[in-house]
Amino acid sequence: xxxxxxxxxxxxxxxxxxxxxxxxxxxxxxxxxxxxxxxxxxxxxxxxxxxxxxxxxxxxxxxxxxxxxxxxxxxxxxxxxxxxxxxxxxxxxxxxxxxxxxxxxxxxxxxxxxxxxxxxxxxxxxxxxxxxxxxxxxxxxxxxxxxxxxxxxxxxxxxxxxxxxxxxxxxxxxxxxxxxxxxxxxxxx
Numbered sequence: 001x002x003x004x005x006x007x008x009x010x011x012x013x014x015x016x017x018x019x020x021x022x023x024x025x026x027x028x029x030x031x032x033x034x035x036x037x038x039x040x041x042x043x044x045x046x047x048x049x050x051x052x053x054x055x056x057x058x059x060x061x062x063x064x065x066x067x068x069x070x071x072x073x074x075x076x077x078x079x080x081x082x083x084x085x086x087x088x089x090x091x092x093x094x095x096x097x098x099x100x101x102x103x104x105x106x107x108x109x110x111x112x113x114x115x116x117x118x119x120x121x122x123x124x125x126x127x128x129x130x131x132x133x134x135x136x137x138x139x140x141x142x143x144x145x146x147x148x149x150x151x152x153x154x155x156x157x158x159x160x161x162x163x164x165x166x167x168x169x170x171x172x173x174x175x176x177x178x179x180x181x182x183x184x185x186x187x188x189x
Contacts, residue, residue, distance in 0.1 A: 001030030007042050007052075023052060025059060031112055032070045041080055043068030049082045051094065062097040064090060069112045075121045075161075083108060083115035089126055091138070103136040105143050114157040119164055127154040133168055149175060
């Protein structure tokens with residue numbers, strides 16, 4: 001994804017410098033891209049979440065209205081989560097575009113901040129400009145946890161795909177967070 005409003009795809013096996021496909025439907029910069037086995041999910045400053053179904057050759061577009069900063073797929077592949085500059089996360093049904101949930105309480109007005117879903121799709125998470133990471137219950141929409149990470153903007157988040165571990169980046173540092181009950185293998189404890 002690029003500031004030039006395109007998503008470009010390359011064939012890594014060919015080692016050619018030219019992209020094999022250019023997706024140029026966005027009307028402003030592409031701020032976030034996620035890829036599954038057959039789909040490309042993109043978020044754009046034009047306020048749209050676009051899902052390209054490569055198997056069917058289809059484009060699905062949902063208008064959010066506020067510049068999108070981050071997108072991600074749910075682990076079950078049924079939903080898409082989008083973060084935007086109106087300090088709101090939106091959970092969308094991937095097939096219909098139906099709004100399934102909205103999550104607020106964090107601050108996102110000026111920076112590109114990540115959103116995540118927990119390793120079991122039970123919680124929605126967001127970085128925030130106030131130095132915290134926020135987690136909401138996916139179904140109820142209630143704030144479940146506010147994690148104080150630092151004093152500055154938390155720019156980036158990444159959840160481990162199968163374990164309850166979170167990486168958070170802020171103020172030039174990357175921090176690893178894990179549930180208190182989690183013990184890595186080989187840890188005497």
